[in-house]
Amino acid sequence: MSIKKTLAVAALASVLAAGAAEARDQIRIVGSSTVYPFATSVAETFGKSTSFKTPVIESTGSGGGFKLFCAGVGEEHPDITNASRAVKQSEIERCAKNGVEKITEVKVGYDGIVLANSKQGKPLEITRKQIFLALAKDVPNAEGKLVPNPNQKWSDVDPSLPDIKIEVLGPPPTSGTRDAFAELALEGGCKQFDDIKAMKKTDKKKYKAVCHSVREDGAYIDAGENDNLIIQKLNANPDAFGVFGFSFLDQNSDSVQGSLIDGKAPEFEAIADGSYPVSRPLFFYVKNAHVGQVPGILEYLAEFTADKAWGDEGYLTDKGLIPMPVEERAKYKAAVEALGAGS
Numbered sequence: 511m512s513i514k515k516t517l518a519v520a521a522l523a524s525v526l527a528a529g530a531a532e533a534r535d536q537i538r539i540v541g542s543s544t545v546y547p548f549a550t551s552v553a554e555t556f557g558k559s560t561s562f563k564t565p566v567i568e569s570t571g572s573g574g575g576f577k578l579f580c581a582g583v584g585e586e587h588p589d590i591t592n593a594s595r596a597v598k599q600s601e602i603e604r605c606a607k608n609g610v611e612k613i614t615e616v617k618v619g620y621d622g623i624v625l626a627n628s629k630q631g632k633p634l635e636i637t638r639k640q641i642f643l644a645l646a647k648d649v650p651n652a653e654g655k656l657v658p659n660p661n662q663k664w665s666d667v668d669p670s671l672p673d674i675k676i677e678v679l680g681p682p683p684t685s686g687t688r689d690a691f692a693e694l695a696l697e698g699g700c701k702q703f704d705d706i707k708a709m710k711k712t713d714k715k716k717y718k719a720v721c722h723s724v725r726e727d728g729a730y731i732d733a734g735e736n737d738n739l740i741i742q743k744l745n746a747n748p749d750a751f752g753v754f755g756f757s758f759l760d761q762n763s764d765s766v767q768g769s770l771i772d773g774k775a776p777e778f779e780a781i782a783d784g785s786y787p788v789s790r791p792l793f794f795y796v797k798n799a800h801v802g803q804v805p806g807i808l809e810y811l812a813e814f815t816a817d818k819a820w821g822d823e824g825y826l827t828d829k830g831l832i833p834m835p836v837e838e839r840a841k842y843k844a845a846v847e848a849l850g851a852g853s
Contacts, residue, residue, distance in 0.1 A: 534585040535805050537565035541575025541592030542686050543735045544621055544755035545792050548826050549592050549814075555825070556813045562806035567592075571735045572686030579795065580605035589800040589807055593793045594621065594686030594755070612798035614849055616811070616842045618820055620832040622756035622781040622789040623691050624768040625678070631748035632672065634664075634769035638787060641771070642699030643667045644676050645730050647723035654705050659725045679733040679740045680724075680753035688724075690790040691753055695771070697721040698787060741766060756781060756789075757830025781832045792831075801849050808850045815843045 539549055546569040557564025570578060572593040579591035580601055587610075597615065605613060625641065627634065643649050644667045648656045664671035681688040700721035701707045710717040724730045733740045733752070740752040741762050751769070756776050759768050768776035772787050780786035794814075801807050813819060820826050822833050833839070 536563040537590065537804055537806055537810055538588045539565050539567040539590045539592065539794075540570045540578045540588045541568075541590075541794070542572045542594040542792070543569040543681070543737055544594040544687055544757065545592035545618070545794065547757055547761070547829050548618065548792070548831050549794070551826060551829055552810070552814045552819055555819070556806070556810050559813075560806065560809055562809060565806075565810060569735050571682065571684040572689070573684035574735075576601045576604075576795075579797065580608055580610055582608045583610055583797065583799045585804075587797070589797050589804050590810075591795050593795060594790065595689050596791070596793060597795060610797060610799070614796045614798055614845055616794050616796065616815070616845060617834065617838065618792050618794060618814065618831070618842075619826070619834050620781055620789055621792050621830070622776045622786050622832070623687060623694065623753065624756055624759045624776045624788075625695075625751050625753055625771065626744065626759055626766045626768045627751045628744045628748040629765055629767050630745075633767050634672070634751070635773075636671065636769055637772050638695050638699035639702045640667050640671065640699065641695050642697075642702075642721075645678060645724055646696055646700065646720070647725045648720060650703055650705070654703075656720065659727070659729070662729070674749045676729040677731065677747070677750045678729065678753060679731045679743055679750060681737075682732045682734060685735060687753065687755060691788070692722040692724065694788045694790065696724070755830070756832070760830035778832060789832075796846075796849065798849065808846075811846045811849065815839070815846050 546567060549567050553565040553567055556562065572595055575591035575593060576597060579588050581587055625634065625636065644661055644664060646659060649659050651657045661667050662675060663673055664676055665673040706717065706720055737754040737758045740754055741758065744750055744752050745765050759766060759776060774780050774786045776786055781789045796811065818824055820831065820833060820839065824833065827833060
């Protein structure tokens, strides 16, 4: 779904709401834990190289970020929300209901989602079908009937997998990483079962529930929005695995390793060319009514969309961001420049 289209704005409401944002002199950003390190790096560079205050950034998860972002316009509400998935239609409607009638989408690059473990353990080679059988709430039995997931060890899923207890630390339901992992990894494996795949045509709601529901019996552990905490726990327990973005693997490659999924390692080039099967785009969303009201928003956006930041050799690649192609960067840079022109 393209969010290039923005909802029509009521002129009077915009004027009143934009004026309310004027009292704050520091940009406030919320949202995705995956985008957080990129936004923080840009914010620090921005704070050092301009006369504006360094933005305040909170890691709330994508869903939590949209909830805060869409709550209203004015100084008590955030200016920008980071997201590791595209905004949902329901979130656009919530925004509009609360007077947030124009938002601008900026895609910033790509990321891979990894299933990683401590380097003290053995690297894992797994398929998306096996990930589904290990982590889904309900799975097909020998007769093809859906039953509560009985697999306790990885070797219960497939004898080729380790003979250790399934223990995966991952993000909560409010996280864009969790959404993307469910869509790309779990559903990617789920739809390889013909009976479940056929369900998509007959009962789409049930199909999504089966393919996206994560087991709740302790094999998957909700570790909150703190990816650094997952890294610490993996280092403390070599038998455990964690789900998080490639950037965190890249930053912690001295202690953790990514699993091969469908024969592909989570590497920069494989994510960039799309051959790694669990990769996704990253975004941030700007509240148009706050532009020109909270000082520095346009300048922060200009820093983020400069080649020195998000380009092929930009400083965000050192943090693990996979850059977009040149044409795609030009498209989103133009969207940012249009904001400055009052679009």
